[in-house]
Amino acid sequence: MARNDVPVLELAGLSRSFVSREGVFRRRERIVRAVSGVDLAVAPGETVGLVGESGCGKSTLARMAIGLLPPSAGTVRLGGLDPWDGGAAERKRLPRLAQMIFQDPYSSLNPRLPVGWTVAEGLRAAGGLSAAQRRERVAELLAQVGLAPEHARRFPHQFSGGQRQRVAIARALALSPKLIVCDEPVSALDVSVQAQVINLLADLKARHGLAYLFISHDLAVVGHLSDRVAVMYLGRIVELAPAAALYARAAHPYTRALLAAVPGLDPGRRRPAGLAGETPSPAAVPTGCAFHPRCDQAEPRCAEQSPALTEIAPGHFARCLRLT
Amino acid sequence: MGQTLLRVEGLSTVFETPAGPLTAVDGVDLTVSRGEVVAVVGESGCGKTMLALSILGLVPSPGRIVSGRAALGDTDVLALPESRRRLVRGKRAAMIFQEPMTALNPVLTIGEQVAEPLRVHAGASRRESLAAAEAMLARVGLPDPGRQLGRYPHELSGGQRQRVMIAMALMLRPELLIADEPTTALDVTVQGQILSLMLDLARDAGTAILLVTHNLGVVAQTADRVAVMYAGRLVEEARVDAFFQGPAHPYSRGLLASLPRLDDPGRRLTPVPGMVPSLAALPTGCHFHPRCGEAFAPCADNAPPLFELPGGGQARCWLHGA
Numbered sequence: 001m002a003r004n005d006v007p008v009l010e011l012a013g014l015s016r017s018f019v020s021r022e023g024v025f026r027r028r029e030r031i032v033r034a035v036s037g038v039d040l041a042v043a044p045g046e047t048v049g050l051v052g053e054s055g056c057g058k059s060t061l062a063r064m065a066i067g068l069l070p071p072s073a074g075t076v077r078l079g080g081l082d083p084w085d086g087g088a089a090e091r092k093r094l095p096r097l098a099q100m101i102f103q104d105p106y107s108s109l110n111p112r113l114p115v116g117w118t119v120a121e122g123l124r125a126a127g128g129l130s131a132a133q134r135r136e137r138v139a140e141l142l143a144q145v146g147l148a149p150e151h152a153r154r155f156p157h158q159f160s161g162g163q164r165q166r167v168a169i170a171r172a173l174a175l176s177p178k179l180i181v182c183d184e185p186v187s188a189l190d191v192s193v194q195a196q197v198i199n200l201l202a203d204l205k206a207r208h209g210l211a212y213l214f215i216s217h218d219l220a221v222v223g224h225l226s227d228r229v230a231v232m233y234l235g236r237i238v239e240l241a242p243a244a245a246l247y248a249r250a251a252h253p254y255t256r257a258l259l260a261a262v263p264g265l266d267p268g269r270r271r272p273a274g275l276a277g278e279t280p281s282p283a284a285v286p287t288g289c290a291f292h293p294r295c296d297q298a299e300p301r302c303a304e305q306s307p308a309l310t311e312i313a314p315g316h317f318a319r320c321l322r323l324t
Numbered sequence: 325m326g327q328t329l330l331r332v333e334g335l336s337t338v339f340e341t342p343a344g345p346l347t348a349v350d351g352v353d354l355t356v357s358r359g360e361v362v363a364v365v366g367e368s369g370c371g372k373t374m375l376a377l378s379i380l381g382l383v384p385s386p387g388r389i390v391s392g393r394a395a396l397g398d399t400d401v402l403a404l405p406e407s408r409r410r411l412v413r414g415k416r417a418a419m420i421f422q423e424p425m426t427a428l429n430p431v432l433t434i435g436e437q438v439a440e441p442l443r444v445h446a447g448a449s450r451r452e453s454l455a456a457a458e459a460m461l462a463r464v465g466l467p468d469p470g471r472q473l474g475r476y477p478h479e480l481s482g483g484q485r486q487r488v489m490i491a492m493a494l495m496l497r498p499e500l501l502i503a504d505e506p507t508t509a510l511d512v513t514v515q516g517q518i519l520s521l522m523l524d525l526a527r528d529a530g531t532a533i534l535l536v537t538h539n540l541g542v543v544a545q546t547a548d549r550v551a552v553m554y555a556g557r558l559v560e561e562a563r564v565d566a567f568f569q570g571p572a573h574p575y576s577r578g579l580l581a582s583l584p585r586l587d588d589p590g591r592r593l594t595p596v597p598g599m600v601p602s603l604a605a606l607p608t609g610c611h612f613h614p615r616c617g618e619a620f621a622p623c624a625d626n627a628p629p630l631f632e633l634p635g636g637g638q639a640r641c642w643l644h645g646a
Contacts, residue, residue: 053513160599163599190368190600191367191540191582194595195582195584195594199593199595202592217511217512219586220583223589224593243589258512259586261512261516262541262586263542263544263545264541264545264587265540265541265580265585267544268565278481278514279511
């Protein structure tokens, strides 16, 4: 990892709230804090994993990171460029800096267009290539993701889920971005196919020096691909560490509970351990440490004071009063 | 394990489509003993859900069971007329699904739905059945169960709805619970709670579980035996400890090698090459042979039978033929 390079992604104090209208006449307004004060940087060639359960804000964070959703507060910088502060010319550079792949490649590919057209879309918008050059580039991209040139003429419904995800990856690679934000890219795939796509993402990273912001609820998948892992709970990062350290020495009680809950493949260790209660709604975040109502180590002060994300070992950060 | 509770023999379910008949379940034999937890695993389209539905005679149109039987104790469920089969389903066998919202009636209160089996099958009064429903909701860990009786499904979280489903399913202490991906839609920290709850209540009631899942971790932690399905056929059946020590079928081995593991991050995954075949274009012989690294002479032309394994269990693979 080249430490002195400009990060491909830098999030500072990033927050996003939504207004949710409730009640029969939708007159009652509630503020939902989906993401609160996230600081995170991704270095060139680095994979940062982002794990958390539903409602933790990871997908909202992804959409802000790529410039699809404006933040309520804080800044996003993609290769130093702020997608929300600059002219049209600057925004035009964004597709070469970062791309995104989604969980469901069926809804992210246009069903009425042959996939070759979809893969070439970014190339057409960027200009500078003739039609013949674009066709050649599409064939090359399809080959890189393990598909054949003739697949370019087929439509999304003619592909399996794994192949559609390969098409989505080819499209993301078209403009040689520095960063790909992957939002649950293998969650909809069967295990045998999931492993193929995971290996493909690892190979492309090695080959092109890509950086990934890799978002998933699956801790094993994230651990497998990531250099560093951030754990989110109710809109905040509660732990951030090199992957090996996080899986071997998780410090935050939530991370530890999450790891303990993953059912292992050893029938000797029976019974997945659960965690008491369920994640509260992001519209009613508990006071103090948001995790305290479910934490088996909570102290009285945890209900009142908000812990800060603190470095507890070199490069290992945790947001817990008991650790600081 | 005790005496056999469920005996499935040669069960086949076919879907008539414009493209011709598709065999979703192809001659499956399976037994579940009283109180036993048997997991059926496989990838999407392997027929695991259709097998579960077939056992209770719930195959959706245009599907139809073309052969085989499913006996619960001495009763051949599939030979019964639908009216009598419905009695079996409510009382002796129950089913829970992946998405409880689709299985719960959105316009009836939780209390009415949890109490219904008692009124219909045990002839309890409204008062009695509601009191029993409240007790059952307390046992599945819903806070303030008296208040939950008057709530509607949309007012509950996904985990709470699955607790309600478990309460409904186990209300009459059935002999068999068929659970189809019961925790797949839930967060991992809630998944553990729900699985533990289901296992505890089933054990108390002496209920056997047929657990349909794609998650091998869930299998390892909950099941006594495992049955692996591929393209409609049962390809391996084994005790869970033996299976995870050394699966016998190359497909089972491929599934395990495909999984990223928390205890071994960074290991290069070895996926099963290719993809699951479409039921409309199944390979000849062993359906798995085009993806199998160990295929040899007989595999492409001859469908292997289930061979008994030396350490118990069975595998549908010529590698284990005499």
